Amino acid sequence: MTHPEPSLSASGYRPQPLLVQEDSCYGVERVRERGFSFAPQVHREERVKVPMRDVVCPVCGKSSQIPAAALSAQCVHCRAHFETTPYVLRSGTRHRILRTLGNVVIPEDAELSHLDITCSDLVISGKVSGRFCAARRLELRGRARVTGELSADSLSVPSGASVTVTPSVMSQNVELRGELRGRLIAKRQVHVYSSGRLLGDCRAEKLLLDPGAVHEGFLLK
Numbered sequence: 549m550t551h552p553e554p555s556l557s558a559s560g561y562r563p564q565p566l567l568v569q570e571d572s573c574y575g576v577e578r579v580r581e582r583g584f585s586f587a588p589q590v591h592r593e594e595r596v597k598v599p600m601r602d603v604v605c606p607v608c609g610k611s612s613q614i615p616a617a618a619l620s621a622q623c624v625h626c627r628a629h630f631e632t633t634p635y636v637l638r639s640g641t642r643h644r645i646l647r648t649l650g651n652v653v654i655p656e657d658a659e660l661s662h663l664d665i666t667c668s669d670l671v672i673s674g675k676v677s678g679r680f681c682a683a684r685r686l687e688l689r690g691r692a693r694v695t696g697e698l699s700a701d702s703l704s705v706p707s708g709a710s711v712t713v714t715p716s717v718m719s720q721n722v723e724l725r726g727e728l729r730g731r732l733i734a735k736r737q738v739h740v741y742s743s744g745r746l747l748g749d750c751r752a753e754k755l756l757l758d759p760g761a762v763h764e765g766f767l768l769k
């Protein structure tokens with residue numbers, strides 16, 4: 549008794565498995581042989597040393613390493629996304645909102661408002677307003693005038709500088725060798741060197757005044 553030939557469906561598809569003969573080129577043994585003979589030679593993985601650099605996340609404050617050539621990066625701790633480009637912001641710049649792991653410089657002749665800057669090191673010599681957050685160092689130079697929110701890990705005012713912050717600046721540690729007008733809030737230490745002048749109220753865990761240093765204002769609790 550023979551089975552009737554299964555009828556072809558409308559599309560011509562014959563619903564039967566394809567049986568491969570042992571001696572065909574798809575035979576198990578041959579595939580195995582060919583598999584071995586054609587297998588690419590496996591080299592031990594060569595590790596290429598990518599130059600890395602340390603960065604501090606301006607959002608969570610934790611440090612990590614990124615490839616030195618990376619144009620952008622994501623913080624492994626808080627997933628915040630940043631570019632890595634450094635910027636010099638001059639009057640008329642279109643970069644008013646920045647989140648970068650690079651450094652930002654605002655030169656003396658720059659006058660800019662409505663800025664929102666998050667970066668690594670920040671140097672301000674010009675007249676600016678907005679929100680500024682430096683994950684590492686903030687330096688206020690020359691005759692800098694800053695209005696708005698200003699925070700950094702460390703703040704320095706070099707000697708010869710006479711800078712104004714309105715209403716206040718917040719930092720972990722502060723080194724004043726020049727003059728700072730405005731309220732200063734430091735989580736750790738404020739050091740006013742002999743050439744330094746702090747004209748405004750100050751809150752700090754520790755306030756060091758060198759001989760000749762000036763502080764006019766209240767020491768806030």
Ligand SMILES: [Zn+2]
Pocket residue numbers: 605606607608609610623624625626627628
């Ligand atoms: Zn982070």
